[in-house]
Amino acid sequence: MIVLSKTLLEIKNLTTSFRIGEEYYAAVDDVSLELKENEVLAIVGESGSGKSATAFSIMGLHNRAKIEGEITFKGRDIANLPPSKINKIRGKEMSMIFQDPLTALNPLMEIGRQIGEVLLLHNSEMSKAKRREYSIELLDRVGIPRPDRVVDQFPHELSGGMRQRVVIAIAIANKPELLIADEPTTALDVTIQAQILDLIRELKDDLNSGVILITHDLGVVAEMADRVAVMYAGQIVELADVESLFVNPQHPYTKSLLSSVPATEYAQDRLHVIQGIVPSLQNLPREGCRFRSRIPWMDESVHEEDPKLHEISPGHHVRCTCYQHFYFPEESKEEQTNGVT
Amino acid sequence: MALLKVDDLKIHFPIRGGILNRKIDDVRAVDGVSFEVKQGETYGLVGESGSGKTTTGKAIMGLNNITSGDIYFEGTHLNAKKGKKVDVRRDVQMIFQDPYSSLNPRKRVLDIIAEPFRNYEKMTKKEEMFKVQELLEKVGLSSDSVYKYPHEFSGGQRQRIGVARAIALKPKLIIADEPVSALDVSVQAQVLNFLQDIQKDLNLTILFIAHDLGVIKHMCNRIGIMYRGRFVEEGLRDDIFNDPQHIYTKRLVAAIPDVDPRRREEHQSFRAQVKEEYEQSFNDYFDENGLAHSLKPVTDTHKVALPERG
Numbered sequence: 001m002i003v004l005s006k007t008l009l010e011i012k013n014l015t016t017s018f019r020i021g022e023e024y025y026a027a028v029d030d031v032s033l034e035l036k037e038n039e040v041l042a043i044v045g046e047s048g049s050g051k052s053a054t055a056f057s058i059m060g061l062h063n064r065a066k067i068e069g070e071i072t073f074k075g076r077d078i079a080n081l082p083p084s085k086i087n088k089i090r091g092k093e094m095s096m097i098f099q100d101p102l103t104a105l106n107p108l109m110e111i112g113r114q115i116g117e118v119l120l121l122h123n124s125e126m127s128k129a130k131r132r133e134y135s136i137e138l139l140d141r142v143g144i145p146r147p148d149r150v151v152d153q154f155p156h157e158l159s160g161g162m163r164q165r166v167v168i169a170i171a172i173a174n175k176p177e178l179l180i181a182d183e184p185t186t187a188l189d190v191t192i193q194a195q196i197l198d199l200i201r202e203l204k205d206d207l208n209s210g211v212i213l214i215t216h217d218l219g220v221v222a223e224m225a226d227r228v229a230v231m232y233a234g235q236i237v238e239l240a241d242v243e244s245l246f247v248n249p250q251h252p253y254t255k256s257l258l259s260s261v262p263a264t265e266y267a268q269d270r271l272h273v274i275q276g277i278v279p280s281l282q283n284l285p286r287e288g289c290r291f292r293s294r295i296p297w298m299d300e301s302v303h304e305e306d307p308k309l310h311e312i313s314p315g316h317h318v319r320c321t322c323y324q325h326f327y328f329p330e331e332s333k334e335e336q337t338n339g340v341t
Numbered sequence: 342m343a344l345l346k347v348d349d350l351k352i353h354f355p356i357r358g359g360i361l362n363r364k365i366d367d368v369r370a371v372d373g374v375s376f377e378v379k380q381g382e383t384y385g386l387v388g389e390s391g392s393g394k395t396t397t398g399k400a401i402m403g404l405n406n407i408t409s410g411d412i413y414f415e416g417t418h419l420n421a422k423k424g425k426k427v428d429v430r431r432d433v434q435m436i437f438q439d440p441y442s443s444l445n446p447r448k449r450v451l452d453i454i455a456e457p458f459r460n461y462e463k464m465t466k467k468e469e470m471f472k473v474q475e476l477l478e479k480v481g482l483s484s485d486s487v488y489k490y491p492h493e494f495s496g497g498q499r500q501r502i503g504v505a506r507a508i509a510l511k512p513k514l515i516i517a518d519e520p521v522s523a524l525d526v527s528v529q530a531q532v533l534n535f536l537q538d539i540q541k542d543l544n545l546t547i548l549f550i551a552h553d554l555g556v557i558k559h560m561c562n563r564i565g566i567m568y569r570g571r572f573v574e575e576g577l578r579d580d581i582f583n584d585p586q587h588i589y590t591k592r593l594v595a596a597i598p599d600v601d602p603r604r605r606e607e608h609q610s611f612r613a614q615v616k617e618e619y620e621q622s623f624n625d626y627f628d629e630n631g632l633a634h635s636l637k638p639v640t641d642t643h644k645v646a647l648p649e650r651g
Contacts, residue, residue, distance in 0.1 A: 189389040190596040191592060191593060192389075216526060218600055219555070219597070219600050220598055222605070225602075242602040246600060246602050260526050261600065262533065263556075265601070270537075271534055271559070
């Protein structure tokens with residue numbers, strides 16, 4: 001299914017740290033990823049797992065964070081570029097779809113002007129009439145009915161689904177090669193969600209762009225992704241193609257997440273609850289397996305001292321050795337199951 | 342006898358305009374809704390945003406003015422006479438969507454959970470403290486949390502503080518309005534499990550309002566689907582999910598993401614097919630104003646808003 005294509009983005013040993021008090025704490029800790037053209041890579045995890053911090057690092061949207069490692073986009077390192085340089089790329093060659101369409105749009109500006117703004121920033125020769133014409137074309141492209149009217153409306157006059165389409169129209173205005181979608185459908189109803197996902201898929205094929213999809217919704221991942229990275233406490237704990245991840249999940253965290261989604265074949269009548277809470281940035285255990293404290297019934301000896309990502313089959317990486325012995329507390333050790341099949 | 346009976350409920354909000362600010366039109370948020378909730382069951386109210394599900398829930402709580410229709414709780418007519426409202430707030434409690442904004446950030450947990458006691462029961466400080474600690478233990482929080490403030494808790498813990506407040510007066514009915522949609526999946530699992538436990542413990546009836554069909558399927562015995570202020574379908578969980586009859590329900594069920602990536606293409610083409618059917622047959626299922634017809638029974642448990650035949 002996946003055709004060999006060019007690498008668009010390569011992240012190597014990315015560490016993004018935030019300063020709290022006198023010290024820096026890594027919210028993204030040694031993350032390496034790769035994205036090809038026309039590929040959808042999903043990053044999954046709970047709030048606080050570092051998935052959005054990773055995306056913001058790529059887009060250069062962090063203020064005052066310490067970013068280490070390499071982010072190579074189309075052959076050039078874009079980590080820590082000064083604003084004047086990143087501004088030329090951002091919004092043009094790569095762009096982002098934000099979660100909440102109401103806060104992502106300026107409430108005091110007509111839709112047409114907000115789209116026109118990104119067009120003007122990256123192409124100062126475009127005339128006002130031309131920009132308006134192209135804005136209408138874009139609105140039409142993202143499936144907004146009567147775009148010639150909507151172009152003069154304000155965000156509050158549109159429904160949530162329509163606003164999200166406007167946000168997408170702005171993101172694709174300059175035909176980006178890299179599109180980062182941060183929880184693009186979390187605020188939307190299911191039928192609208194299905195439409196927005198279809199739209200992102202279509203646009204990706206049209207522009208041949210790579211998409212990074214950040215979400216905590218495993219259903220959305222199963223529908224959209226080619227490959228999936230599961231993040232926990234700033235690290236990637238499992239990286240695999242979408243089929244392997246859902247059919248043959250390995251890391252205890254991935255398995256736990258899958259069994260906590262209600263009304264799926266992974267779930268029991270009683271949903272699985274991951275014990276404890278996601279540790280805060282300052283209290284992250286930096287040594288040993290970070291998921292250790294969430295699975296206290298497992299023997300300490302199953303963890304690696306310095307957990308690494310192991311490639312257990314081509315393209316399928318799992319962190320730490322604890323996955324080999326993992327079982328849920330409600331099932332006995334003898335009847336361990338591996339995945340759903 | 343049903344614990345809660347809603348009969349032909351209508352809630353219209355006026356749209357005012359013109360120079361004299363006269364009423365020029367209505368928003369028909371709820372437009373003729375009837376259903377019954379039985380003692381001990383979990384009834385799911387589903388619909389997209391704007392379908393009127395929250396408005397219905399609030400009306401039962403007495404938080405909205407009712408345009409017409411009747412609400413009965415344990416046989417008592419709740420909106421019988423103007424100015425003389427029967428107060429059932431003691432027996433009907435609400436759990437809100439957002440655990441971050443539904444707890445007063447300046448109050449201690451003690452004050453938050455004790456508020457219902459202070460409103461309805463006379464208690465000494467000592468009794469109050471004892472009761473609050475008992476409730477905290479019931480919702481799985483340590484009893485020394487009483488002097489903490491909401492910001493010291495995680496989202497799931499906060500939602501449980503909200504639940505502790507809701508069950509303080511031993512209500513008979515809980516209206517849970519999107520209680521888990523602001524939470525991560527694993528925390529969501531925790532709160533859902535916990536709601537089921539507490540329901541068994543206290544023999545509670547829950548009116549569960551949500552837009553997430555996965556959560557609804559997991560939690561509810563019976564389900565009502567709302568569209569633009571009306572019911573389009575009502576039935577047992579199996580009726581709705583395995584045998585949806587109304588085109589709107591079919592489309593909603595088809596839109597649920599499938600967690601098996603191997604069935605992705607199959608699922609997508611099925612969804613496209615349902616969407617096409619939806620567009621073609623929209624006029625058969627809805628009247629000239631785009632509203633649903635009235636419900637007609639298909640089986641003993643299953644009602645669908647189908648047009649009159651012939």
